[in-house]
Structures are given as C-alpha cells and as structure tokens.
Amino acid sequence: MKVPFLDLRLNYQSVKEEINKEIQEVLDTAGYILGPKVEAFEARFAEAHQAKHAIGVSSGTDGNHLALWALGVGPGDEVIMPANTFIATAWGITLTGATPVFVDCDPLTYNIDPAMVEKAITTKTRAIIAVHLYGNPANMDGLRDLAVANNIFLIEDAAQAHLAQFKGQMVGGLGEISSFSFYPGKNLGAYGEGGAVLTNNDELAVKVKMIRDQGQAKKYHHHSYGHNYRMEAIQGAVLGVKLKYLEEWTRMRRMIADKYNENLNNLDGIFLPTETAGGRHVYHLYVIQTEDRDGMKNYLDGKGIVSGLHYPIPIHMQKCFQSLGYRKGDFPVTEQLADRCLSLPMFPEMTTEQVQYVSENVRLFATQKATI
The missing domain is CATH 3.90.1150.10 (Aspartate Aminotransferase, domain 1)
Known part of the structure; x- marks a missing residue:
C-alpha cells in the first residue's frame, strides 16, 4: 500500500465542479486582483473565526510582516517568538527591522512556553507572537496576562490553525492581530499562495488594508508606506468554496x-x-x-x-x-x-x-x- 503525506489531487476532486465554476467566473469578469470574490471570502473567514475584520493577503509570511508593520513595530524593538516553529514567523519580525528573541517551548504541547516568555521580556520588548503550532492552540491565558502586565502586543501566528479553539473561542481573535496562511498544503489551502490578517481593531484593519495595497487610501492617494500584498481573485474564489467544507x-x-x-x-x-x-x-x-x-x-x-x-x-x-x-x-x-x-x-x-x-x-x- 502507498500512503502519501497528503493528497491535494483527491481534495480537489471532492470540490472540483464548484471550484471550476468559481474560477471561470473570475476569468469571465477579468478582475484578477482583490474584488468581490476576495471580499466575500474575507467576510466569511472573519465570521468563522469570530473576528471583526479579515484582510486577504498574498501569503501567510506577508501576513506576519503586515501585522507587525501595522502595529508600528520597527528598528530597536524586540519581538518574542518560539524557537520551535517555521522560519516564516521570524521573517515578519526581521522585515520590520526589529529583532526576534527566541524562547523554548512547552515539552507537552510544543507551543511557546509563557514561563520562558516572562524571562525574555525586556524594556525593548514590543510584542509576543503566539504560534499555534501544528494546529494546537497556544496557552493564550498565560501569554495574554504577560502582554497586559507589560503593555506589549500579543500577536497570533495561526498559519497552521484554521478553526482551532482555545477555551471555546476561535483562534485569530485572541490577540491584537493575527495572521493565517493558505499555502496549498494547509487545512484551508489556496491553489497558489495566500494568507489573511485578522483583527477586531477597526484602526488596525484600515492600516493593514492600506499597507497591502501600496499604502493607498484610495487610488493614487498614498497615505502611508506600503507594499503589494494583495490577494488574487482566483485564490479568493477557491478559498470561498473550500471554507464551506x-x-x-x-x-x-x-x-x-x-x-x-x-x-x-x-x-x-x-x-x-x-x-x-x-x-x-x-x-x-x-x-x-x-x-x-x-x-x-x-x-x-x-x-x-x-x-x-x-x-x-x-x-x-x-x-x-x-x-x-x-x-x-x-x-x-x-x-x-x-x-x-x-x-x-x-x-x-x-x-x-x-x-x-x-x-x-x-x-x-x-x-x-x-x-x-
């Protein structure tokens, strides 16, 4: 018997007709970046995670960067994160010019250990990133207590944790801001790259939307520094179908x-x-x-x-x-x-x-x- 690690072809077959129909609609309208398919997916993904805002972006790695950028993290700042995770968590920190500070993980859950975080906090610490590794939610109570006590941001890297819960609440809305990945092999995977940033903060949502679209408040009106972190319409269409399942x-x-x-x-x-x-x-x-x-x-x-x-x-x-x-x-x-x-x-x-x-x-x- 052959057993693959995962089978994306089999997954596609289960939703093939719906996916093909949605992709064809994007091709027929020739609107390939953002647009109604992305907006519809954003609304439903936010609702699924009990969050006020979801902003579709180009990848989970870009979402990590956007989250820190929107919070104003930058050179001279330190951001605490687990040593036991994929390196994309760290890229979000380094791209802002801040310094990643690694800490060890809990030996049972493999997630970031609040006791280790507490020891690593300094006057330069601006944020803690909780990675819900492998789909297992981190101990958000302990991390939230530290964030509040030290007046620092709590960020969730939920790249691997779509629909995970901690004490009855969906991950993604348990900190100031969060990022998700839709890499094809994820539990909710696009047919290419994709990601999302979630927040319950209206002001942060506006900032993230501007930054992902060249810093534009509206076309050719650039109110902040920005980049091209926009989600493609085809990915929004694909994810909108797959989210139902x-x-x-x-x-x-x-x-x-x-x-x-x-x-x-x-x-x-x-x-x-x-x-x-x-x-x-x-x-x-x-x-x-x-x-x-x-x-x-x-x-x-x-x-x-x-x-x-x-x-x-x-x-x-x-x-x-x-x-x-x-x-x-x-x-x-x-x-x-x-x-x-x-x-x-x-x-x-x-x-x-x-x-x-x-x-x-x-x-x-x-x-x-x-x-x-």
Whole structure:
C-alpha cells in the first residue's frame, strides 16, 4: 500500500465542479486582483473565526510582516517568538527591522512556553507572537496576562490553525492581530499562495488594508508606506468554496488523530501529541516523538508511507541567525524535538485502511526496536 503525506489531487476532486465554476467566473469578469470574490471570502473567514475584520493577503509570511508593520513595530524593538516553529514567523519580525528573541517551548504541547516568555521580556520588548503550532492552540491565558502586565502586543501566528479553539473561542481573535496562511498544503489551502490578517481593531484593519495595497487610501492617494500584498481573485474564489467544507474536514482530521492515538497508545519510546488544556487541536500535522526518528522515517519510506520532519533544524541554529548569538543547548526542548519529531500522514480523505496501515508499521518498528 502507498500512503502519501497528503493528497491535494483527491481534495480537489471532492470540490472540483464548484471550484471550476468559481474560477471561470473570475476569468469571465477579468478582475484578477482583490474584488468581490476576495471580499466575500474575507467576510466569511472573519465570521468563522469570530473576528471583526479579515484582510486577504498574498501569503501567510506577508501576513506576519503586515501585522507587525501595522502595529508600528520597527528598528530597536524586540519581538518574542518560539524557537520551535517555521522560519516564516521570524521573517515578519526581521522585515520590520526589529529583532526576534527566541524562547523554548512547552515539552507537552510544543507551543511557546509563557514561563520562558516572562524571562525574555525586556524594556525593548514590543510584542509576543503566539504560534499555534501544528494546529494546537497556544496557552493564550498565560501569554495574554504577560502582554497586559507589560503593555506589549500579543500577536497570533495561526498559519497552521484554521478553526482551532482555545477555551471555546476561535483562534485569530485572541490577540491584537493575527495572521493565517493558505499555502496549498494547509487545512484551508489556496491553489497558489495566500494568507489573511485578522483583527477586531477597526484602526488596525484600515492600516493593514492600506499597507497591502501600496499604502493607498484610495487610488493614487498614498497615505502611508506600503507594499503589494494583495490577494488574487482566483485564490479568493477557491478559498470561498473550500471554507464551506472546512469544519467537516477538520472533524475528519480529528477522527484520524483519535484513531492514531488509539492505535499507537502505550508504545514504548513513542510519544503522542498532547492537546492544549481547553484547546481544540485541528491537526494540520500529527506529530509523534521517537528516539530513532530517522530510522523510523526510513522504515516507513520502505513501506510506501510518506512522513515529514517539522522542523529538523531549530531557528536559532539556522545560519541566517548566527549574528544573534544563540548556541546549541540554549533551547533544549526545541532541540530535542528537532531530533525526535516525525509527522505521520494526515489529510481528511485518508481511509480507515490507510490509517491502520500507517499505525501497524509504526507499531512494528517500535516493537522491533524495543526487543533489540
């Protein structure tokens, strides 16, 4: 049996007729940037996340930059973020001229640890970025308390967490501003690049809209510095269709995760994902830990099972951030995860047989290792 890591072709087949119709409407009207398809999607995406405003942008990375830019973060400022995340979170900081300050993660949820954040706050700290990693919401209570006590911004990087919840509230509206990614492999994926910025602050929403469109308040009236971070109409059309099915796809992801948990429970040397207390994990990724991660990955490859590594080189160990002075050993939990984490196949269309096949082979490898 072959089991892909995800299957975007199968996902497309499930919505093909609706998607093709929406794309054809964009082509027929020849309005390719922003426009009614994007506006309709923005309204529905904001509503789905209990937020007042959603602004469609060109990518999640651009959304990270826009969020900080709109808040006025810049040179001389520090922004605290987890060392255990994808590097795009850091680009949003560096593009403003601010300095990223990395902190270690919680060993159970893999998310940013409020206790570590508290130790990292200085007089230069302007913001904390909470990444809802793998679709698991961060501990927003602890982070919000720190933000309020220190008069700093709380930002959500929800690139992997569409429809995730923390204590009954949707992520995306739990801080001052948030960013989402619609990279094709995300739970809600475009057919190209795309992202969104969410906020409940009217003034921030106006700023983000201006910045994404060359700083224009209206055509040729540039009220601020800006850039071209606009969403394409075709992506708005695609996302508008797929959003209708996102809750059902999320339910299926959670069912698959439950089956993995059931099948892989009590295996020596295998650590399963832990859902944040009070959270609703949406399982963009299903990530386990195992000491012989590379051995298991190679074994699964040989069985036709595609797995992933998220993320094998911690951000603080990347060459591009050498100038910040971090060293191996600074963030032991993050570094252990980089060596031990393995992402198993996870997509809504997975069959029961595929989940069982993956589970059986993980168990077989783990059992063989335990008897050596």
